[in-house]
Amino acid sequence: GENVEQHPSTLSVQEGDSAVIKCTYSDSASNYFPWYKQELGKRPQLIIDIRSNVGEKKDQRIAVTLNKTAKHFSLHITETQPEDSAVYFCAASVTGNQFYFGTGTSLTVIP
Amino acid sequence: DGGITQSPKYLFRKEGQNVTLSCEQNLNHDAMYWYRQDPGQGLRLIYYSQIVNDFQKGDIAEGYSVSREKKESFPLTVTSAQKNPTAFYLCASSKGLAGGHVAYEQYFGPGTRLTVT
Numbered sequence: 573g574e575n576v577e578q579h580p581s582t583l584s585v586q587e588g589d590s591a592v593i594k595c596t597y598s599d600s601a602s603n604y605f606p607w608y609k610q611e612l613g614k615r616p617q618l619i620i621d622i623r624s625n626v627g628e629k630k631d632q633r634i635a636v637t638l639n640k641t642a643k644h645f646s647l648h649i650t651e652t653q654p655e656d657s658a659v660y661f662c663a664a665s666v667t668g669n670q671f672y673f674g675t676g677t678s679l680t681v682i683p
Numbered sequence: 684d685g686g687i688t689q690s691p692k693y694l695f696r697k698e699g700q701n702v703t704l705s706c707e708q709n710l711n712h713d714a715m716y717w718y719r720q721d722p723g724q725g726l727r728l729i730y731y732s733q734i735v736n737d738f739q740k741g742d743i744a745e746g747y748s749v750s751r752e753k754k755e756s757f758p759l760t761v762t763s764a765q766k767n768p769t770a771f772y773l774c775a776s777s778k779g780l781a782g783g784h785v786a787y788e789q790y791f792g793p794g795t796r797l798t799v800t
Contacts, residue, residue, distance in 0.1 A: 573742070581723070604786035615773065615791040616726070661725060668714065668777065668786030669733070670741060673725040 574599040576664050578674025585652050586682050593677045595662035596644040602664040605645045606671075607636060611658045619660075620647070652681045686710050689774050689792035696768075696799050704759045704795045706774030713779025715757035716789065719743060720771040729772075732757055733779055761797065768799045 575598040585591050595605075603624035608616035622629045622636045622645065629636050633652075638645040649656055662674040687708040696702045706715065714733050718726040728741030732751040746765025751757050757776075761768045772795045778787040 578725075606788060608791075615793050617791070618788050621788060663726075665786040668779070669731065669739070670728055671716075671726075671786070671789065673718075673727075675723060675725040 574602060574664055574666070574670075574672040576662060576672045576674045578662050578677060580677060581675065582678045582680075584680045584682060587652060587654060589652055591647075591649045591652055591656070591679055591681075593647045593660055593662070593679075594644060595646070595664075595674050596642075597664040597672070598643065599664070599666060600640075600643065601666045602672075604665045604668070605636070605638060606663050606665075607647050608661045608663070609658045610661065610676075616661060649679075652679075654681050654683050657681045687774065687776050687790050687792040689772075689795050691795060692793065694795055694797045696797070698799055699763045700799075701760055701762050702768075702797065702799075704761065704772055704774075704797070706757045706759065706792055707755055708757075708776045708790075708792075709755060710776055710790060711754070712776035712790070713754070714777045714787075715751065716775040716777075717741075717747070717749065717757070717759045718773045718775065720773055720794075726773065729759065761799075768797060771796050 578595045606621035610616040635648040659676045663671045665671045690705045716731045717729040730749045732738035748760045774792040775789040777789045
């Protein structure tokens with residue numbers, strides 16, 4: 573089955589700096605890559621997603637890039653704010669039957 | 684927060700007892716999922732269902748059972764056969780596949796934290 577690896581496991585940045593989280597996947601058939609944000613004690617919520625026919629997608633301060641050849645995708649957060657502090661999960665799916673999640677990155681934005 | 688609900692938020696059980704976690708959605712989604720979340724391990728799929736009266740095992744189905752008698756409901760039973768049941772359990776739903784091969788965004792419930800002693 574699919575194997576998704578996520579790095580780093582923890583990340584601290586100064587407010588206003590950028591944060592980058594990287595994920596790799598093993599199944600070349602995977603074609604949908606969502607990113608979820610989970611605040612402490614709350615449910616994961618989708619922040620951005622990308623499909624395999626697109627190389628990059630942006631939504632305000634958040635962007636995701638996908639390199640199908642290398643089988644990796646990354647989350648970029650610019651101009652970080654304290655409210656960006658949370659755990660971020662990447663995931664990969666082929667058909668939507670199963671989603672394979674990374675182990676999460678705990679992001680701390682220092683004011 | 685409407686959409687997808689789970690109850691209870693916290694659940695305590697003695698070892699050897701079966702326990703059922705509730706998951707209900709009013710999003711008219713076809714697909715529903717159960718995940719287990721442990722510290723440092725991300726989300727792992729227990730079971731998923733694409734349609735009423737049908738469900739499939741995920742990567743860690745042993746010791747769990749589910750049913751899907753209604754589109755809105757997908758309860759999970761943690762049986763006494765599950766060796767390490769203490770965890771945070773998340774239910775999710777999505778638009779589903781409609782016979783195709785397209786993945787859609789998952790919407791998560793608030794979770795149930797199960798503690799077994």
